[in-house]
Amino acid sequence: xxxxxxxxxxxxxxxxxxxxxxxxxxxxxxxxxxxxxxxxxxxxxxxxxxxxxxxxxxxxxxxxxxxxxxxxxxxxxxxxxxxxxxxxxxxxxxxxxxxxxxxxxxxxxxxxxxxxxxxxxxxxxxxxxxxxxxxxxxxxx
Amino acid sequence: xxxxxxxxxxxxxxxxxxxxxxxxxxxxxxxxxxxxxxxxxxxxxxxxxxxxxxxxxxxxxxxxxxxxxxxxxxxxxxxxxxxxxxxxxxxxxxxxxxxxxxxxxxxxxxxxxxxxxxxxxxxxxxxxxxxxxxxxxxxxxxxxxxxxxxxxxxxxxxxxxxxxxxxxxxxxxxxxxxxxxxxxxxxxxxxxxxxxxxxxxxxxxxxxxxxxxxxxxxxxxxxxxxxxxxxxx
Numbered sequence: 514x515x516x517x518x519x520x521x522x523x524x525x526x527x528x529x530x531x532x533x534x535x536x537x538x539x540x541x542x543x544x545x546x547x548x549x550x551x552x553x554x555x556x557x558x559x560x561x562x563x564x565x566x567x568x569x570x571x572x573x574x575x576x577x578x579x580x581x582x583x584x585x586x587x588x589x590x591x592x593x594x595x596x597x598x599x600x601x602x603x604x605x606x607x608x609x610x611x612x613x614x615x616x617x618x619x620x621x622x623x624x625x626x627x628x629x630x631x632x633x634x635x636x637x638x639x640x641x642x643x644x645x646x647x648x649x650x651x652x653x654x
Numbered sequence: 655x656x657x658x659x660x661x662x663x664x665x666x667x668x669x670x671x672x673x674x675x676x677x678x679x680x681x682x683x684x685x686x687x688x689x690x691x692x693x694x695x696x697x698x699x700x701x702x703x704x705x706x707x708x709x710x711x712x713x714x715x716x717x718x719x720x721x722x723x724x725x726x727x728x729x730x731x732x733x734x735x736x737x738x739x740x741x742x743x744x745x746x747x748x749x750x751x752x753x754x755x756x757x758x759x760x761x762x763x764x765x766x767x768x769x770x771x772x773x774x775x776x777x778x779x780x781x782x783x784x785x786x787x788x789x790x791x792x793x794x795x796x797x798x799x800x801x802x803x804x805x806x807x808x809x810x811x812x813x814x815x816x817x818x819x820x821x822x823x824x825x826x827x828x829x830x831x832x833x834x835x836x837x838x839x840x841x842x843x844x845x846x847x848x849x850x851x852x853x854x855x856x857x858x859x860x861x862x863x864x865x866x867x868x869x870x871x872x873x874x875x876x877x878x879x880x881x882x883x884x885x886x887x
Binding site: 548550574597598600601603604613614616617618619620622624625627629631 | 701741742743744747787788791792793794795798843846847848849851852855856859
């Protein structure tokens with residue numbers, strides 16, 4: 514009898530453990546609204562580790578443009594760009610903490626390639642979209 | 655119609671020579687604007703801030719030429735420097751800034767002191783807007799806000815100075831022109847990027863910096879006019 518109770522307890526503990534792990538998929542700390550001349554879309558910040566999103570597009574005047582967006586768990590910056598002036602790279606990183614300190618607020622702008630990145634908290638994203646962006650499908654602008 | 659303010663009757667050659675000189679000056683100063691990294695010195699991550707030396711040429715033109723000459727000079731400057739250094743989109747931004755700046759300068763030319771007053775008020779409003787967004791600024795942001803506050807005070811001082819001595823009027827025109835140039839560019843940028851949030855985020859900063867830079871170029875223009883002994887100064 515003791516053994517059965519012990520076994521039951523073990524099974525329940527395992528089940529709870531598995532449930533707890535399932536119930537807490539890490540949430541992104543923020544979302545990046547990426548807009549180009551023609552399209553826009555949302556990128557969630559990675560929950561662990563950095564990730565890189567290469568944004569490739571053809572500009573209205575026919576030139577091929579590439580912006581390398583570097584996503585961190587707490588922010589985003591433009592790693593590289595095919596534009597001439599590289600202002601977007603020089604604008605540094607936006608994190609959820611440094612927005613009030615930045616001249617451009619939550620934005621990183623690449624004027625020649627017509628790319629705008631805007632960092633929003635999940636609450637702000639909810640207010641704009643009415644829902645949180647699906648992670649993989651709507652990723653690509 | 656052209657050069658009616660001249661003491662000597664303006665010959666066609668004089669007009670052409672002056673136009674060529676101002677165009678060349680605008681192109682060279684436009685290059686210098688690009689070469690002086692004021693955006694890094696003053697504020698770091700703030701694109702689009704230049705000293706606006708090339709705009710002072712337009713400022714001289716407002717006093718030296720009639721409006722048709724000014725428009726022609728502005729177009730020459732925008733397209734030549736656009737094709738030389740920039741791209742098609744750069745031309746759009748610079749055309750939008752240049753056109754608005756020219757219209758405002760031609761209007762303010764007749765009421766210079768109110769130009770200075772209006773810019774003083776706008777810079778003050780920008781500083782308040784920035785302060786509302788970040789009530790405890792530190793580091794770079796603090797310096798920017800102090801600079802804008804100083805520019806606002808300078809513009810009010812300019813208003814008083816022009817009221818006393820109308821010969822200082824170029825300061826008012828310079829202030830209004832610099833701010834209008836920035837406003838024109840940010841309007842074009844937010845339209846091109848379809849991002850109206852850009853106006854909200856960047857306009858107070860650009861208006862304030864326009865006032866600061868306009869003060870400097872106004873003082874430079876005043877010195878230049880003194881040396882030129884331009885008629886009507």
